[in-house]
Each structure stands twice: as structure tokens, then as C-alpha cells.
Amino acid sequence: MRNITRAGVALGAALGAAAAVLPGGAALSQAQDAKPFKLGVVLPMTGPFQSHGKQIHAGMQLYIQQNGDTVAGRKIELLLRDDAGVADQTRRLSQEAVVRDKVDALFGYGLTPLAMAAAPISAQAKVPQIIYAATSSITEKSPYIVRTSHTLPQVASVLGQWAAKQGVKTFVSLVSDYGPGIDSETWFVKDYEANGGKVLDKLRVPLASPDFAPFLQRIADLKPDAIFSFLPSGVGAIMMRQFVERGLDKSGIRVIVMGDVVNDDSLNSMGDVVLGVTSAAVYSAAHPSPKNKAFVASFEKAFNMRPDFMAAFAFDGMHALYEALKKTNGSSDGTKLVEAMKGMSWESVRGPVTIDPDTRDLIQDVYMRKVEKRDGQLWNIEFDKIPAVKDPAKQK
Amino acid sequence: MMTILFDGIAYGMLLFLLGCGLSVTLGLMNLINLAHGSFAMGGGYLAVIAVNRWGVPFFVSLPLIFVATAALGALLDRTLYVHVYEKSHFDQVMFSIGLVFMSVALVSYFAGHEQVFVDLPASLRERFDLFGMQIGAYRLLIILVCGAMAVALHMMLKKTRFGSQLRASVDDRRVAEGLGIRVRLIFVVAFAIGSGLAGLGGALGAEILGLDPSFPLKYMVYFLIVVAVGGTGTITGPFVASLLLGVADVAGKYYVPAAGAFIIYVVMLLTLVLRPQGLFARAR
Numbered sequence: 001m002r003n004i005t006r007a008g009v010a011l012g013a014a015l016g017a018a019a020a021v022l023p024g025g026a027a028l029s030q031a032q033d034a035k036p037f038k039l040g041v042v043l044p045m046t047g048p049f050q051s052h053g054k055q056i057h058a059g060m061q062l063y064i065q066q067n068g069d070t071v072a073g074r075k076i077e078l079l080l081r082d083d084a085g086v087a088d089q090t091r092r093l094s095q096e097a098v099v100r101d102k103v104d105a106l107f108g109y110g111l112t113p114l115a116m117a118a119a120p121i122s123a124q125a126k127v128p129q130i131i132y133a134a135t136s137s138i139t140e141k142s143p144y145i146v147r148t149s150h151t152l153p154q155v156a157s158v159l160g161q162w163a164a165k166q167g168v169k170t171f172v173s174l175v176s177d178y179g180p181g182i183d184s185e186t187w188f189v190k191d192y193e194a195n196g197g198k199v200l201d202k203l204r205v206p207l208a209s210p211d212f213a214p215f216l217q218r219i220a221d222l223k224p225d226a227i228f229s230f231l232p233s234g235v236g237a238i239m240m241r242q243f244v245e246r247g248l249d250k251s252g253i254r255v256i257v258m259g260d261v262v263n264d265d266s267l268n269s270m271g272d273v274v275l276g277v278t279s280a281a282v283y284s285a286a287h288p289s290p291k292n293k294a295f296v297a298s299f300e301k302a303f304n305m306r307p308d309f310m311a312a313f314a315f316d317g318m319h320a321l322y323e324a325l326k327k328t329n330g331s332s333d334g335t336k337l338v339e340a341m342k343g344m345s346w347e348s349v350r351g352p353v354t355i356d357p358d359t360r361d362l363i364q365d366v367y368m369r370k371v372e373k374r375d376g377q378l379w380n381i382e383f384d385k386i387p388a389v390k391d392p393a394k395q396k
Numbered sequence: 397m398m399t400i401l402f403d404g405i406a407y408g409m410l411l412f413l414l415g416c417g418l419s420v421t422l423g424l425m426n427l428i429n430l431a432h433g434s435f436a437m438g439g440g441y442l443a444v445i446a447v448n449r450w451g452v453p454f455f456v457s458l459p460l461i462f463v464a465t466a467a468l469g470a471l472l473d474r475t476l477y478v479h480v481y482e483k484s485h486f487d488q489v490m491f492s493i494g495l496v497f498m499s500v501a502l503v504s505y506f507a508g509h510e511q512v513f514v515d516l517p518a519s520l521r522e523r524f525d526l527f528g529m530q531i532g533a534y535r536l537l538i539i540l541v542c543g544a545m546a547v548a549l550h551m552m553l554k555k556t557r558f559g560s561q562l563r564a565s566v567d568d569r570r571v572a573e574g575l576g577i578r579v580r581l582i583f584v585v586a587f588a589i590g591s592g593l594a595g596l597g598g599a600l601g602a603e604i605l606g607l608d609p610s611f612p613l614k615y616m617v618y619f620l621i622v623v624a625v626g627g628t629g630t631i632t633g634p635f636v637a638s639l640l641l642g643v644a645d646v647a648g649k650y651y652v653p654a655a656g657a658f659i660i661y662v663v664m665l666l667t668l669v670l671r672p673q674g675l676f677a678r679a680r
Contacts, residue, residue: 048610050509177657206657208614211604213403213535214649214656234511238606241513245532245603247523266510 037074037325037332040097042118043108044085051265052110052310053082056132058303059314060107062295063322065302071322072330079103087117094118098125104332107317109133110310112179119145126334128324128341130317132310135179136393139360144334146341146360148320148353149313150282152180153187153393155258156230158366158386159280160191163226163256170198170224171256174215174239176231177204184230184258187392192228200224205231212242219253220246226254229261236261237270244273254278259380262371265308267378277371279380282362283309283350284369286379292349316348316362320355351385361391398529400650401643406535408642409542410604413597414615415622416549416634417590423628424566425583427477428485430492432594432619433612434499439465439595440607441507443514454517458541461599462592469591473584481583496612504609511608514599538600545593550631562586621660625667627674637667637675 041060043053057080069076079101083089090109097103098121106122106129109115115133119141122129129142132149139145163171173189175181181204189199200222203215216239219227231239236257243249259281262274285296285306295315299307307315324340325332342357353364368384418432439461446452446460476495480488522533553559565572565579573579598607605615626637641660648659667675 046504048509048608050504201653203653208617208657211407211646213407213604214400214646215653217399217403218650218653234606234608237511237513238604241603245521245523245534246530269510269512271513 034073036077037071037105037330038077038079038101038103039105039107039321040094040101040103041078041080041107042083042090042093042097042114043080044110044114045080045082047084047086049085049111051308052132053108054305055265055308055310056108056110056314058299058305059307059311060318062299062302062311063315063318066298067318067322072325072328074325074330074332083114085111085114087113090114091117091121094121098122098127103127105130105321105334105337107314107321112138115145116141128321128334128337130321132313132317135183136361136391140394144338146317146320146338146355148317148355148362149309150364151361151391151393152183152230152258154361154364154389154391155280155282155366156184156187157191157392158389159228159256159258159368160188160193160197161195162280162368162384162386163228164192164195164197168197168225168254168256170200171226171228172200172219172222172224173202173228174219174231175202175204175229176235177206180260181230185228188228191392205235207232207235212239213246216242216246216248220248220251223251224253226256228256230258231261234266237266237274240270240273240277249273256280259284259309259369262369262380263308264306264380265310267371267380268306270378272373272378274371274378275373279369279371280366281309281369281380282364282366283312284367284380284382286369286374286381287350287367288382289349289351291347295349312349316346316350316353319346319348320344352388354388356390359391359394361394363388363390365389398527399531400647402529402531403535404643404646405639406532406538406642407604407646408639409539410597410601411618411622411642412635412638413542413545413593414601415619415626415638416546416631417593418619419623419626419628419630419634420586420590422623423630424562425481425586426566427481427587428488428492429477430489430616431495431499431612432590433616434496435465435469435591435594436598436601436615437499437503437607437609437611438468439598440514440602440611441503441512441598442595443599443602444507444512444607447514454514454520458596458599462596465595465598466588466592468595470584470588472591473587477587496616499612500609507609509609511606512602513607514602516603534603538604541596541600545596546631546635549589549593553631558582558585618660621664623674625664625675627671627676630676633674633676 043056045053081093083093109131112133112135115131115138122144123142129145131147134152136151136153139147173185175185256278259279262279264285320341324337327340328336341355345354351365353362356363366386366389367382369380369382372381414436421427421429442461443457446457447454480491520534561577562582565582622634622638626633644663645660649656
């Protein structure tokens with residue numbers, strides 16, 4: 001035990017010395033609390049949403065690899081739990097992590113119902129909970145939730161304004177009939193119509209039956225300038241194939257979607273049918289900054305897959321946690337950590353971001369991208385940017 | 397209008413191909429095989445491997461997939477299902493749902509969780525006009541293949557020696573055995589044909605229904621609806637039921653998108669209220 005403590009002190013001192021040259025790390029970290037910092041990571045590592053789990057876990061691991069596993073004298077210890085994407089499992093595992101394993105923070109939660117299920121636990125235990133689900137209201141369910149991803153209204157409303165400004169006159173919206181789909185539809189339509197656009201029809205596709213024939217036929221008959229769509233990414237590929245099969249790609253109807261549909265993780269397997277699809281999102285693996293290029297290169301090398309938005313979000317989540325721990329000198333008091341994160345700004349792999357002190361959501365740039373082929377691979381190439389977007393759903 | 401009808405028929409035909417094997421095993425062999433969708437998924441993934449990876453032409457791959465999934469069905473029938481034929485329905489349900497979960501895990505381990513697609517030849521991507529109907533070549537192919545299969549199955553069951561032996565084995569197994577009919581062999585062949593059809597359906601359906609490891613769970617409800625509405629034990633029943641459901645589903649989603657997803661259940665409810673034994677089955 002003594003050896004471990006001494007090693008911790010030595011590491012902490014070394015890191016403190018390194019941190020001293022960085023802003024925010026000015027106060028020399030002391031190993032006042034040499035216990036490891038336990039991070040309860042609750043993710044869907046199996047089941048239909050396992051790609052989110054794998055990407056988030058990989059993003060965290062990469063951050064730890066690059067920045068060391070000890071910060072402000074505390075060794076970061078990951079306790080990974082698989083909830084298979086089922087909300088009551090998420091709740092049970094989060095509760096166990098807090099009560100039995102005494103974790104200092106919770107991390108993960110890539111889907112809205114999962115984040116919602118665990119929110120009361122973080123609120124009661126006063127434990128920071130870093131989440132990735134995109135429904136706006138989640139952060140209001142617990143004052144200890146910090147979101148380093150995006151919200152759907154943040155992206156959808158920007159997309160609505162952008163489309164109206166581009167002179168796209170009529171839209172048909174085509175979304176999956178579930179929370180995120182309806183959320184995106186609502187915010188897109190609101191901002192698009194407020195800027196003079198006209199939505200001809202709002203189609204909601206049941207999740208269980210992805211034959212798009214009747215919906216696409218309706219679109220073909222309505223002849224809008226463009227369609228707006230939010231579908232889970234695999235289902236998005238089916239839609240695009242049937243869109244092309246029906247000859248709609250030659251009809252001049254543009255396809256404008258939420259970035260999730262052309263997610264980097266599955267983009268290449270969708271094939272050439274998605275070429276030219278326009279989307280809005282906060283992160284593309286093709287973001288041209290040097291920081292992102294380094295991130296993508298080391299990620300591909302370490303995990304043999306392309307990072308998608310979830311990996312980038314997790315990388316940022318770890319960054320927020322590390323910086324907060326530096327500010328609190330290694331104290332794992334939940335209230336202090338969340339306070340330390342509020343207002344924090346940094347250069348993320350997606351561009352500049354700030355944690356909004358009022359909502360604990362990110363203020364960030366939203367990019368317009370188009371699917372193009374580069375070196376035999378498909379990428380979302382950014383061509384326009386709307387800077388410093390706040391979550392519109394929480395603005396009074 | 398006509399295009400909607402055409403799309404509906406194509407969708408219904410696909411449901412038939414996927415569900416008729418289940419109707420045969422359930423109705424004729426009195427075996428509840430919820431893992432039927434796993435054979436369909438197997439066929440789909442075989443198509444992906446054969447066409448995308450080995451470069452087998454799509455049209456050649458279809459009969460090969462039928463044979464391969466049928467062989468797989470025969471193998472599993474002899475090794476696994478043989479133990480549950482005489483067990484209660486509850487045991488069969490537990491056993492086959494277990495197989496479903498195993499197949500889901502297995503496929504997701506080897507092939508990943510993503511949607512996969514078969515590379516179709518360009519000729520199937522065509523669209524043309526016929527009497528004012530917009531027809532997709534691929535959907536036309538589905539209708540032709542499934543239609544031919546339906547006729548062949550019906551003839552086989554009603555007109556051939558094998559068909560009468562099968563029906564005899566089902567009606568009274570002991571007497572059939574006494575007459576020298578090799579009941580076990582007949583059942584293996586019937587099971588294999590059902591699996592082969594499901595595999596073919598999975599390969600053809602990947603383009604329209606999508607293909608990922610959760611396929612057998614996602615479409616289990618649809619197979620069961622087809623069997624419930626059509627009634628078990630015949631080919632005509634599930635055939636008419638599939639067409640009815642396919643057209644109702646597509647038309648419902650086109651004309652009343654807000655309620656579209658429920659149409660298929662409404663049709664099922666109405667049929668079952670009017671004819672609880674299914675459209676064509678004999679009342680028991």
C-alpha cells in the first residue's frame with residue numbers, strides 16, 4: 001500500500017510540474033488524495049447500439065493513452081459496464097457503480113432513455129455525469145450532468161435556417177418515428193418555416209419496417225426541392241438505396257440530413273448512393289484542422305477503425321474531466337468538479353468549444369458537409385460553418 | 397396508384413417467401429420454430445459473402461443460397477431440432493428463441509453490427525414504365541421469383557407423391573410409419589425446403605428490408621402475423637395473407653402516413669375476429 005501511495009505522489013508531482021506551465025494548472029497539484037479517481041463507464045457494448053459504446057470507449061482510451069492515466073495526483077480508473085442499450089440495466093449498473101464501487105463520476109450514456117434513467121442517480125449522489133445523448137432536456141434532469149456532445153435542436157435549427165437562406169423553397173421531412181427523429185423534425189420545421197420555407201409534408205417512418213417504398217413514392221409525387229431526414233444510420237443507408245432505386249436521385253430532389261444519418265462509423269459501408277448528400281453536424285472525421293488530423297491518424301492506428309462523432313465527444317469528455325480535476329487539485333467533490341467545468345473553453349478536434357455555464361451544454365460551431373469520395377473512401381467534407389451555436393431549446 | 401399496388405405486391409411476396417416455411421413447419425409438422433428468421437438472415441449474409449466477396453453473379457448466387465440454407469436446415473434438424481419434435485410447444489419456443497439469440501450474437505461477432513447490402517447488378521437498378529406503372533426491375537424480380545416458388549410449392553404439396561406422404565405423416569404419424577413412409581426423412585426434407593425458402597427470402601429481401609444481426613428479432617412479428625392471418629398447413633393461406641398484408645401496409649403508409657404502421661395490425665385483428673383459424677385453414 002505504501003509503495004502505491006509513494007508512486008502516486010511521485011506521479012502526481014511530476015504531472016503537477018508539467019501542468020504548472022499550462023493555464024489552469026498553475027496551482028501545483030498536490031497528491032492530497034492519492035486514492036484512484038474511479039470513473040463508472042456505462043455504455044452499450046453489445047446489442048444494436050454497440051457501435052456507440054465502442055466508439056466512446058475507444059475515444060476515452062485514446063485520451064488516456066495520450067495524456068497519461070494520472071491527473072492532479074489521481075490515477076484514473078475506468079470501471080466499464082455494459083448496459084446493452086437497455087434503460088433499466090443502465091439504471092441498475094449506474095446505481096451499483098455509485099453505491100457499491102463508490103465511483104467519483106459517471107461517464108457514457110449515448111442514448112436519451114439511458115441518460116434519463118441514470119439522471120436521478122447522479123442528482124441524488126451529487127456525482128458528475130458526462131453524457132452523449134442528444135435530447136435537449138436531459139441536462140435539466142440533474143444539475144450534475146455535463147454534455148460534451150451536441151443537442152438535436154442545436155443542429156436541426158441551424159439546418160433549417162441554412163436551407164431557407166440557400167433558397168431551397170419546399171421540403172418534405174422524413175424521420176424515424178422515435179424521440180430523436182421527432183425532435184429534429186420539430187426544430188428543423190420551426191426554423192425553416194420562420195425563415196420563409198414551406199414544408200409540404202411530415203412523414204414519420206415506423207422503426208420496425210424499413211421498406212421506404214410508400215414514403216418515397218409520396219415524396220416523388222409531392223416533388224419538393226429537397227427532403228430533410230433523420231434516421232438511425234443503418235436505416236439511413238436503406239433509405240438512400242431505395243431513393244436511388246426509385247430514380248429520385250435523377251429528379252433533382254436534394255437530400256439534406258442530420259449528420260447522424262451519414263455517421264463516419266458506417267459511411268463507407270453505405271456505398272456510393274450517399275455521394276452528394278448534404279448534412280449538418282458538429283464533427284466530421286474529415287475536419288481539416290491539424291489537431292483533428294492527428295486525432296484521426298492515432299485513432300485509426302490504435303483501434304483499426306475510423307473515429308466518428310461519439311469518439312470525438314468522448315475524447316472531449318475526458319478532456320473536460322481532466323481539466324476540472326486539475327482545477328480542483330484532485331478533489332473529487334462532485335459540485336466542485338461540475339463548477340470547474342462550467343465555462344471551460346478549449347480547442348476540440350471539432351473546433352473551438354465552450355461549456356455553457358447556464359445549461360452545461362456545449363456552445364460550438366455547426367458545419368455543413370457534403371459526402372465526397374477522397375482516396376477511394378467516403379468522407380463528409382465541410383463547406384460551410386455557423387459559428388458558436390447555443391442549444392436553442394433552452395434559450396428563454 | 398398502380399405503382400403503390402405494385403410495390404405492395406412485391407413487399408407481400410417477400411413476406412410470403414420469408415413466412416411460408418414457418419407455416420409449413422408449424423402447420424404440417426407441429427413444430428414452433430421461432431428461429432425461422434435466423435435462416436433468412438443466414439441466406440442474406442451468404443448472399444453478401446458470395447456476391448460481394450467472391451464475385452459470384454447475383455443470379456447464380458440465388459439457387460446456391462437456397463441449396464446452402466436448405467442443407468444447413470437439414471443439418472440442424474438432424475442434430476438439434478430432432479430433440480424437440482416430441483417436446484411441448486413451450487419447450488420448442490424456449491429452444492428456438494435461444495437459437496435466435498445465438499445466431500444474433502454469432503453474426504454480430506463475425507460480421508459486425510452494421511447494415512450490409514448485396515451488390516446488385518446494374519440491370520436490376522433499372523426502372524421502366526408499364527401501362528402507366530412505374531416499375532422497379534428489382535421488385536419485379538421479387539414478384540417473379542416468389543410467384544414461381546408459390547406455384548411450385550402448391551403443386552408439390554398437392555400433386556406429388558412427396559406431398560401426399562408429407563400430409564399423411566402429419567395427419568397420423570403412426571399409421572404413416574406403418575404404411576412404410578419414412579416419416580423422419582420426409583420431415584427433414586420439409587424442414588430443409590422451408591429453411592431454403594427463408595434463406596432465399598433473406599437474400600432477396602436484404603435490399604428492401606435491410607440486413608443486420610437483429611434481423612430475426614425484427615421480423616419475427618411479421619412472419620408470425622403472416623402465419624396467423626393465413627392459417628397454417630396450406631400454401632394458399634399464407635400466400636393470400638402476405639399479399640393482403642403487403643398491399644395494405646404499403647397503401648396505408650402512402651395514403652395515411654400518420655397511421656400507416658398500424659394498418660398491418662388492424663388487418664390481422666379483423667381477420668382473426670372473423671376467422672380465428674386463419675383465412676384458409678380448416679376449423680378445428
